[in-house]
Amino acid sequence: MSKIIYQCLIFLLCLLVLVGCWDRTELNEQAIWLASGFDVGKEDGLKVSGQIVIPANMQNQNGGSKGKDHFILSDEGVNLGDAFQKMEAKLSRKGFYGLRKVFFIGEELARRGISKELDNVTRGSEVSIRTDVFVVKGDTAINVLNVSNPLEKPSAIAALKEHQQIGGRGSTVFLDFLNAANSDGLRPTIPLIEITETQTGENSDKKESIVQVAGLGIFNKELKMVGMLNQTENQDLLWILGYLPKHTLSTPLRDGNATLQLHHLSSKIKPVIEKSNHITFKVELSGEGTLFENNTLLNPEKKSDLKEFEKAFNELAKKQVLSTIKKVQSESGQDIFGFGEVIHRKDPRKWKDLKDDWDQYFTQADVKVTTKIKINNIGITGPSVLNKNGGS
Amino acid sequence: MKITGNQIFWMMFSFIIGNTMLISVSRVLNHSKQDAWISYIVSLLLGTFCIFIAIKAGQLYPELTLVELCKFVFGKWIGTLIVLVYLVQWYTVIANIISEFTVFAIAILLPNTPPWLFYFSMLLLVIYVVFSSGIEGIGRSSEVFGPIIFLSAILLILLSITNMEFKKILPVFLDTGFIPIIKGAVPSTAFFAEVVIILMLIKFLDDKKRGPFKTIWGLLLAGTLTIFVVIGIIMIIGPEVAAKQSYPFFDMIGYINIMEFIQNLEIIAVIVWILSVFIKLSVYFFIASYGTAQLFKVKDWRKTIWFVAVISFILCFQFKNENLHGFKYIETYWLKFVLPVNMMIIPFLLWVVGSIRKRTKRVSIGDK
Structure with a gap:
């Protein structure tokens, strides 16, 4: 009896090493x-x-x-x-x-x-x-x-x-x-x-x-x-949707210009619905940034100057985002920002009245944008090193 | 054959978790959308309640299995009829689980393998464990597999956290309302309350007083994990898309991608499911053979294994792709008959009638 068991065991052990997946493709x-x-x-x-x-x-x-x-x-x-x-x-x-x-x-x-x-x-x-x-x-x-x-x-x-x-x-x-x-x-x-x-240079055709x-x-x-x-407008959209991991803003400032790299971006959307179903969306965008380039005479180490940077970037971002939203509202009239979903989540009952004609409500809605951009890192130079008078 | 409290805990945990995580989710999402998790909480409470009643009924006469209990409480003829109702459930569910497992394995893993090979090999495995050591073997294997299933499920949930978007779960309740949530709770209750088969197993427990309640803990653990999985699916895939997928849990895992390095973990889900299906099948297979033997008074219950094996192998072919052009086993038979009758009404009647009988009997014994 035990002999049979051993034979079976050996047979089974052979199975372990000899078989393969019959329908595999190399x-x-x-x-x-x-x-x-x-x-x-x-x-x-x-x-x-x-x-x-x-x-x-x-x-x-x-x-x-x-x-x-x-x-x-x-x-x-x-x-x-x-x-x-x-x-x-x-x-x-x-x-x-x-x-x-x-x-x-x-x-x-x-x-x-x-x-x-x-x-x-x-x-x-x-x-x-x-x-x-x-x-x-x-x-x-x-x-x-x-x-x-x-x-x-x-x-x-x-x-x-x-x-x-x-x-x-x-x-x-x-x-x-x-x-x-x-x-x-x-x-x-x-x-x-x-x-x-x-x-590839002028000579190379x-x-x-x-x-x-x-x-x-x-x-x-x-x-x-x-x-x-376009790509800038795309980034504005991703910012509003909350998917954007980083963003770069460049703005003219005083007699020069400056660039900011943003991270920790986030967004909040608040709908205000009036009785007549006219809707105002309050979009609040925020982000923290690193000063990437400073071609002005301003000294970011000074508090008042830093505020001026922040103000300029805030205004730029606000203008850009608002114009993107306006463009989408007027040109294609499609709610790609998910404003409707915001109402859906906040006020599901109201949404049931609005959703069938949402395209129309969306194109007629007012949008207010506020931005909260903070500069919390200015890199490793204070005023621009290229300017002799910088920082004064 | 004896099983410990720990073994019954892991056995019931593995029994439930696989099918609830993989198969039940899209059925629930179809009704209650982003509130599916509320449906699951409701059904977990309902399921726990059903099992509590079943345990109470079983503990009246802890030395009897469901088959003997039915005959004892309701008399020979009605008892036999009720046992037959259960046997139909057990025989068919074995075939149903095997065929669902096969559909999944063919769709995901082995597209060219003929279905009968899955039926055959899975049955062979189950017959081996049931024949060699009965419920004791199943208990021991669950003690090994249960923790593996638990840890893998936890790992998959933890790795998915970074993908979750909280806003997808909003608005809570207001969008769907009460009735869709309850409608969604029906299929998930059917998956949770399956544990009433504990009525067949109390006889084998070493601690008949506290042991059965470990079942409830097993159910609660599996249920809680499932709720987390459902929340994850809603927050990653989104309720509308997930409801249209056959295996949304599988899609959720597809999105795990930690530093471009830990990805493609779908195979862990497959392992979890196969282990869980194996435990589930063995338990059903054991109670089907044991119950048949007791009903027809076969002395050696192992002889009925072959009978059950042949029947379920044949039934598998009937159930082959029954979701496509069969009579929708789960939707028609399981939800409309098994859930109310086998899982709720009969255990409740057993408890009520059983305790009345016990009391009158005790009185009559006292009179003597």
Whole structure:
């Protein structure tokens, strides 16, 4: 009896080392998908492109470049699934989408509307909804995928890193978009990206294309892109939403100018609703800053001068933010600031009357902005060292 | 076969936590949106109440299992009928849990594996633990797995804190109101009150007086963790989007990203769930075999294991993707029949009728 048990045990031990996962795909049999791009296709269809890694060219980091480390595939179909299916025929390996952390949407497609196009992005189990999204300003997604960045090579990674670098929302963009699409008091936005060129001196006629984060696309309730903001306005929006980690302000002051770097930014929004349903929003923004540049004769070590700096920056920020809000109200009329959600959270009963005509209430609302910017660090020089008379 | 108070605590904790965290959340979010956490608090109180009554009923005759108790309290025929009601629940729920586990595993982990392989291997594992040492083996494995599940769940919640946005949980109560919150509490109560199966286990406890109440502590711990998870899901994913996802807990973990270094922790959630499902299945499997044996007076209850195994294996195929084109087991049978009848009315009747019987009997004994 015990002999049988031993035989069984040995048999089981063999199982431990001899079996493998029968349906695994080796790394060198997968096509690693870095980014997807979605464009308008023929006959109301979609054009899907993908940026795929060429592993052999990616390995040598020090040995100079051997060639391109990625290539682009593209095909058209009635929807995403159809186009992906057709693309499989062009791929020698099985596509692996787990590393896809960003996708691009061409401007034409964004203006056509994306409410019926993106279901596939969330349905598959391989791809998580933690992803970054961009709308390509004035161009198609496939062109962005074709651009190589000299530092990062694949443009997908360059776009992601730039977005982090300037303090964007990064991987929660798509989730925020979905949440806004499901909400009444907040309209969805997606960051914009555009293709520009590096400057390589006058003699060189070979300019290289690079991608650049270029502001924000505004979507309406039907998820059609209806407006755009530039990068400064985008930062104002993120400040109001409370997502901005850092911010830089430059202002003319006296006979020179000065620059401030802000951090610890926060915002408070207070709605005041009158009986006639006329709404006034009081937006209070605050932040702490480090003086980054001082080209004036003022001495920030003096209290009165420091106050003057603060006053100038406060006025600038107030003017900028207010003009951004006014622009959105008058041009696209979409509540991307989430003012409606603020009322929803503060006064849910009132919100039930307002939410159906919110676009109208939002465009007619008054906005008052106050800013509380404090300078709590002036760097390691007092008055500007370049000025002989500075500080007097 | 004896189990200690500690073992029953961890057993009930693991029994509840996996399915409530992973499967119940979007069902509740569908009704009560950002107030889902209130629904969970309500249902945790309701669940605790149900289990309290069940324990009271069980403690009237702590040497009897539910099967014997029903026969003893309600007489032979009605008792048998009631036991059959329970057996139907246990047999079907085994198949339901296995098939839900399989749907998840195929969707997330192993897309090309045929479902029967999951049914077969999971059943094999469960049969092994039940056959080799019965409830004692399950108790010991829960003592090992329970703390692992607990620590992993705590870790996942702690790492998610930085992603939470408080404002997503507002406005509290006013937006949904009383009725949606109660409606949302129904599915979660069904998941919490499952613990009334303690009626089958009191017989095996070494301390029959205080031991059963450890079940309540297990329930409270699992319930509290679930409430934190739900709050996390609401504050990270947002109630509207999470309600449309099949496994919102899984999406919440996807957002964990500490210094670009600690990320992709989804696999921990999978481990938590598989361990918990294993405990849950083994407990149901044990009480199904033991109960069948007692009902049909089979002397060696281990013989009925094979019967239960074959039945549940066949049922698994019936339940395959039943959410898509079946009769929605949880929504129809479980919420409309099992929750009121098996988890509330019968334990309550057992308690009331049982204590009346006990009193009259004592009186009659005193008369002699």
